Amino acid sequence: MSENKFSPRTIMKKIGGMSDTNLLTSITIVVFILMYIGAMIFLGKGFLKPQTLFNILNANAALIILSCGMTLVMITGGIDISVGGVTALVSMSCAVYLDYMGGNVFVSMLIAIAIGLAFGLVQGYLIAYLEIQPFIVTLAGMFFARGMTTIVHTNPFNVENESFVALKDTRIIIPGMGSYNKAGNYIDAYIEIGVIVALLIVAILFFVLKWTKFGRNFYAVGGHRQSALMLGVNVKRVTFSSYVLCGLFAGIGGYVYFMHVGSGAASHAMGAEMNAIASTIIGGTMLTGGVGNIIGTLFGVMSLSLIQNIVSSVGLDQAWWTGITIAAMLCIFLVVQSIVVSRKSRQTKKQAAMAEKPQTPQNKAAAN
Amino acid sequence: MAQIKTAKTNPVSEFFSKLFRNQIFIPIAALLLLAIFNLIADPSFFKITLGYSSDGNPVLSGYIMTILDYGSELAILAIGMTLVTAASGGQDISVGAAIAISGSVVLRVLCGTDSRPETLQAPIIVAFLVSCLVAMAFGAFNGTLVAYFKIQPMVATLILFTAGRSIAAWINNNELPIVSDKVFSYFGGFLPGIPIPTSFFIAVACMIITALVFKFTSLGLYIQSVGINQNSSRLNGLNPEFIKFITYVILGFFVAVAGFIKVSRLSTINYSVVAKDIEMDAILAVALGGNALSGGKFNIGASVLGAYVIQFLTTTLYKLEVSSEALSAYKAIVVIILVVMSAPIVREKLAALLKKIKASAAAKSAN
Numbered sequence: 001m002s003e004n005k006f007s008p009r010t011i012m013k014k015i016g017g018m019s020d021t022n023l024l025t026s027i028t029i030v031v032f033i034l035m036y037i038g039a040m041i042f043l044g045k046g047f048l049k050p051q052t053l054f055n056i057l058n059a060n061a062a063l064i065i066l067s068c069g070m071t072l073v074m075i076t077g078g079i080d081i082s083v084g085g086v087t088a089l090v091s092m093s094c095a096v097y098l099d100y101m102g103g104n105v106f107v108s109m110l111i112a113i114a115i116g117l118a119f120g121l122v123q124g125y126l127i128a129y130l131e132i133q134p135f136i137v138t139l140a141g142m143f144f145a146r147g148m149t150t151i152v153h154t155n156p157f158n159v160e161n162e163s164f165v166a167l168k169d170t171r172i173i174i175p176g177m178g179s180y181n182k183a184g185n186y187i188d189a190y191i192e193i194g195v196i197v198a199l200l201i202v203a204i205l206f207f208v209l210k211w212t213k214f215g216r217n218f219y220a221v222g223g224h225r226q227s228a229l230m231l232g233v234n235v236k237r238v239t240f241s242s243y244v245l246c247g248l249f250a251g252i253g254g255y256v257y258f259m260h261v262g263s264g265a266a267s268h269a270m271g272a273e274m275n276a277i278a279s280t281i282i283g284g285t286m287l288t289g290g291v292g293n294i295i296g297t298l299f300g301v302m303s304l305s306l307i308q309n310i311v312s313s314v315g316l317d318q319a320w321w322t323g324i325t326i327a328a329m330l331c332i333f334l335v336v337q338s339i340v341v342s343r344k345s346r347q348t349k350k351q352a353a354m355a356e357k358p359q360t361p362q363n364k365a366a367a368n
Numbered sequence: 369m370a371q372i373k374t375a376k377t378n379p380v381s382e383f384f385s386k387l388f389r390n391q392i393f394i395p396i397a398a399l400l401l402l403a404i405f406n407l408i409a410d411p412s413f414f415k416i417t418l419g420y421s422s423d424g425n426p427v428l429s430g431y432i433m434t435i436l437d438y439g440s441e442l443a444i445l446a447i448g449m450t451l452v453t454a455a456s457g458g459q460d461i462s463v464g465a466a467i468a469i470s471g472s473v474v475l476r477v478l479c480g481t482d483s484r485p486e487t488l489q490a491p492i493i494v495a496f497l498v499s500c501l502v503a504m505a506f507g508a509f510n511g512t513l514v515a516y517f518k519i520q521p522m523v524a525t526l527i528l529f530t531a532g533r534s535i536a537a538w539i540n541n542n543e544l545p546i547v548s549d550k551v552f553s554y555f556g557g558f559l560p561g562i563p564i565p566t567s568f569f570i571a572v573a574c575m576i577i578t579a580l581v582f583k584f585t586s587l588g589l590y591i592q593s594v595g596i597n598q599n600s601s602r603l604n605g606l607n608p609e610f611i612k613f614i615t616y617v618i619l620g621f622f623v624a625v626a627g628f629i630k631v632s633r634l635s636t637i638n639y640s641v642v643a644k645d646i647e648m649d650a651i652l653a654v655a656l657g658g659n660a661l662s663g664g665k666f667n668i669g670a671s672v673l674g675a676y677v678i679q680f681l682t683t684t685l686y687k688l689e690v691s692s693e694a695l696s697a698y699k700a701i702v703v704i705i706l707v708v709m710s711a712p713i714v715r716e717k718l719a720a721l722l723k724k725i726k727a728s729a730a731a732k733s734a735n
Contacts, residue, residue, distance in 0.1 A: 079522070126704070126707075126708065129713075130708060130711050130713050130714060131711065131712070131713055132707050132708065132711050133655070133661045133662070133707075135459070135522070135651070135661065136651075136652070136655050136661065136703070136707055137704070137707070139648055139651070139652070139703075140700040140701075140703045140704045140707070141700070142700075143648070143696035143697065143699055143700035143703070144696070144697050144700035144701065144704075146693075146696050146697070147693070147694045147695065147696035147697020147698065147699070147700065148697050150691065150693035150694045150697075151694050151697060154691075154693070266693060274526060274529065274530065277523070277526060278526060278530065281523055281526075286520075287520040287522065287523050288520065320533075320534030320535070320537045320538045320542070321534070322534070323530050323531050323532075323533065323534030323535075324531045324534050324535065324538070326530050326531070327527045327528070327530040327531030327534075328531070330526065330527050330530065331513075331527045334513065334517070334519050334523060334524065334527070335513075335517055335519075337519075338517040338518055338519050339517075342518065
């Protein structure tokens, strides 16, 4: 015990021993915290209020849910780019149902889930059982959802259904986190219902992925299909269920998005699929499959949104800066991931070679 | 075993089974299906009329000409996309954004700092070459990430996909320069005296160049072998990283050509709308051409045909007065049908079903 627990060497050793999943997730969380502290120190005021953090959550609850589904699919080595389209379709259908058919809120939730599940089931069947490329299937799914949205209704409009508006404006107040505005009035810190839903889904998925057989199967299939098959995992069913769950979360995420914006429009959630993929990657999930963590995804979404906030509060508010910074951030994360993983694989190879060497003479002797 | 089996069957069914297995079968079947549908629905689809443009040039017009005209950019992109797909087993989703960038560069060079220039500030060929260089540089960026950092192609190109249109707006300070030059508009319209759209000639030229390159170099073979098995091609003395990298640079060149046509068509550019969703169409063209999206064997002719089939489909839907927003829903259904029909598992099952029917019919006739 002479070695210091926190010496750089032991820390490096610990990092070297981490699994890819934990390592990439830790990088994301550390970067997010560093960015937030940096913003607090250098940009001050706004970022010191807890409400800024809650606002990031409020605005991104839907994206968190979409990214959770995306993480599941990406852990199994697939991709689903229809989630943005499904979100738009869900919000438009629910809006039309609530306002033009005088429906009630509960049924509109069921509609949202049904739409999501329908997409998930069809896409999952085509991908898992007919073995068609996931990219092509979900691309068609995206096209279909976007087109259907305009067929359902062409013009954007705000929903005025009373009980829905009441639900939409429900704020959950968090005691003790409020702040004073310029006039000196105390304003409570709040989050929307969607945030609760999103965090609940994150918690459930974290549990499922970590401790249940159902969850571990996703990693097994994504890590190596053949081995998983040989170990008795029903690879097709696992792939299928990942897409069904992704569709389900797209439906739920679509409803949360709908609760946040309170309107239906064909242009809703444009590019949401790319944001979901980007934040999932930033969160440490690899498109090759087998590596990923739901907590990382949560922080991926938060980092993506935080960097947007920082860019606009620095004063670079021209529209193009957002795109360029997000891309730069994605680029840095990807390169870091690629370097980390290639270094680790080299390390393990070295270790394997070291472990093999002493055995070779024995093996020879045994062979002789 | 398989050889013995085919030898026993009669020549007609052998011909058909060969045709079914051929890669180019899918786009041709799709094309025929669409053509027959149009022939039944409204034969005037195939009418081509010779008119005169406002300058007095002879111009052919009609739906077929529209397909040849607007399908050409897609065909040009499909060539590059096929190569990228074959070598790296992934797709470049940034081509639409890269078209916005290269188009923006063309306008920037032609217009200089003035957004409404009376005369061009630089020769058109210079603008084209500069945009080629820029697009190839961005292609090289994508290629570096994919080949040397070993990032998944779709993810690596996601970077340029997010940033591309922003960069395009930034190049021209978010202004929309308009070029009022006759010669410049020839490339996206018609050459004087020639009634066929220029873009079609450009697409043909691109195909001929590619065909010549593949004929006189082993690049095609190299790309294919890298796509099939990277490690074994390395053992055979190839440099898989460099070959992957070079396919992205080649795609950059084709992007510049497509961007040039796009800008020439309108004489201006709208950064957020130009070539929107074209990456999806280009990938579809590759898939329709029967190329494996996971890399390996490829057939550029089939991809080009696939691109024109997609434009055929789009034009057909427009003719049926489908609104441009709802277009994608119908396109999706057609794509799903095509993809399901061409899925190996479905084909096997269909073939088994056919055999069963044949067998039962033969048994009946024997009785």
